[in-house]
Amino acid sequence: MIKSNGLRLLCSLVIPDSMHTSLRNWIITKVNFAYLLSRMVSHILLLRYSLFSGKILSVRAICTDNGRQIYLVRHSYTPGWHLPGGAVDNGMSAEEALQQELEEEGNLLAVTRPVLRHVYLQAGASQREHIMLYTVSVRQDRVFEGNLEIVEGRFFSLDEIPSDVDPSAARRICEWVVGEFKDREW
Numbered sequence: 001m002i003k004s005n006g007l008r009l010l011c012s013l014v015i016p017d018s019m020h021t022s023l024r025n026w027i028i029t030k031v032n033f034a035y036l037l038s039r040m041v042s043h044i045l046l047l048r049y050s051l052f053s054g055k056i057l058s059v060r061a062i063c064t065d066n067g068r069q070i071y072l073v074r075h076s077y078t079p080g081w082h083l084p085g086g087a088v089d090n091g092m093s094a095e096e097a098l099q100q101e102l103e104e105e106g107n108l109l110a111v112t113r114p115v116l117r118h119v120y121l122q123a124g125a126s127q128r129e130h131i132m133l134y135t136v137s138v139r140q141d142r143v144f145e146g147n148l149e150i151v152e153g154r155f156f157s158l159d160e161i162p163s164d165v166d167p168s169a170a171r172r173i174c175e176w177v178v179g180e181f182k183d184r185e186w
Helices: 005-014 021-052 094-106 167-178
Strands: 056-064 070-075 085-087 108-110 115-121 129-140 150-156
Touching: 056 094, 056 167, 070 094, 085 094, 094 108, 094 129, 094 150, 115 167
Parallel strands: 056 129
Antiparallel strands: 056 070, 056 085, 070 150, 108 129, 115 129
């Protein structure tokens, strides 16, 4: 019943097959509960932003290393691979928020100034989120080992982009390859 590949992997590493079945099931139940709780918290935060924040401003980036590999992240609360980024908090510039997100989601440091490519409307339920898409060259001085929000982050060459990449991220990568950012919606 474990929903996430990351949780399945964690359970396979932590829970040996030889463990007593009732104890094993108890641990799996607790892991499932933690996964569901993290999803619930993310939905509550989204609801809070939707109800009390008016407009939501977010940043995302196509981050490339010197070999033109693209950095993608897998979240603990939603399936697939995504472009790194997040909300712009009050009192922060978009570039400051982007740098903070890059550090939190991958130990990434910008080696060039981020270039704003396009602003999109998130076409979800609230229609109040605008996403600023940047491109930026980055370096990673230390390997990213994951955290509660980001299960995994790594660089992919264009021919290695995972099949479960988020559709919006896939469209942004295609726009970047073509060199034309023109969609209205994320």
